[in-house]
Amino acid sequence: MLSVEHVTKRYGTFTALEDVNLAFEPGVYGLLAPNGAGKTTLIKLLATLLFPTEGRILWDGEDIHTLGAEYRGLLGYLPQDFGFYPSYTARQFLRYAAALQCLPKGEAEGRIMELLDTVGLADAADKKLKTFSGGMRQRVGIAVAMLTDPRLLLLDEPTAGLDPRERVRFRNLIHALAADRIVILSTHIVSDIETIAGQIVLFKDHRLYCCDSPARICAQWKGKVWQVPAGTALGPDQLVLSEGQSEAGPVLRVLSDTPPAGAVPVTPGLEDAFLAIYREEGRA
Secondary structure, three states: OOOEEEEEEEEEOOHHHHHEEEEEEEHHHHHHHOOOHHHHHHHHHHHOOOOOOOEEEOOOEEEEHOHHHHOOEEEEOOOOOOOOOOOHHHHHHHHHHHHHHHOOOHHHHHHHHHHHHOOOOOOHOOOOOHHOOHHHHHHHHHHHHHOOOOOOOEOOOOOOOHHHHHHHHHHHHHHHHHHHOEEEEEEEEEHHHOOOOEEEEEEEEOOEEEOOHHHHHHHOOOOOOEEEEOOOOOOOOEEEEEEEEOOOOOOOOOEEOOOOOOOOOOOHHEEEOOOOOOOOHOOO
8 A cells, every 4th residue: 555644845945845745545546636736746755756845645555765775676667758769679779678678688577568568569570669659759758757666556647649549558567457455546537547546636725625436526526517508508506517519509618606507517527627626726
């Protein structure tokens, strides 16, 4: 188990995270919040790239900084932008990464082929990375992070810049990898985690807002989300969450305790909940 206990991270007078308490067990956790809310800071703390100003992070009851290399051997990390050599093939780059991680050569070769197949790049193993799409490079990054078969996998904004098809492929891959390990994925793209994360971690004002299942987070807004035709007159307490299309034409999804005129109740989704929770930031 990975535990975060009363962790605060400050940079001078700026507080990036304040008094965060979390416990992670095997499964997929989505860190979901607007940019600048502290997601990447938490990921870097978990990866030992940063040290807490206050509090501690424990792996099976022991401080991760005391465990040192033993802990880092248990984790795989994919940062927002991972460095790669464009002239290397996927196989060559994984061999290079395996050497850096001190994997025995014989063991590494079998692991590399297994991972290339897992991430759907077996047929492109000997093509140069400079010819790869963004999604293919991200899959190489996942393979690098998985070389040591980590018990903890940290992914920081892994689908940023990917097209919808690659994002779906990536989500399916992460779901498959999470069967027996902790996967923590930070994002501000709701659809990336709505279908694969068992728990959603939300930050607000640099504090933990909640850690709960998507269903329970959405349930908070049941009976408060409505659909109305675009152009419907709204009251001051009736907040437009999003715009969309229906068979009848443009529509609005509205957050309100009371239904606007002509409103139809709709089941709130995670995007509705996200927009409702962060509505103050949206108006600022």
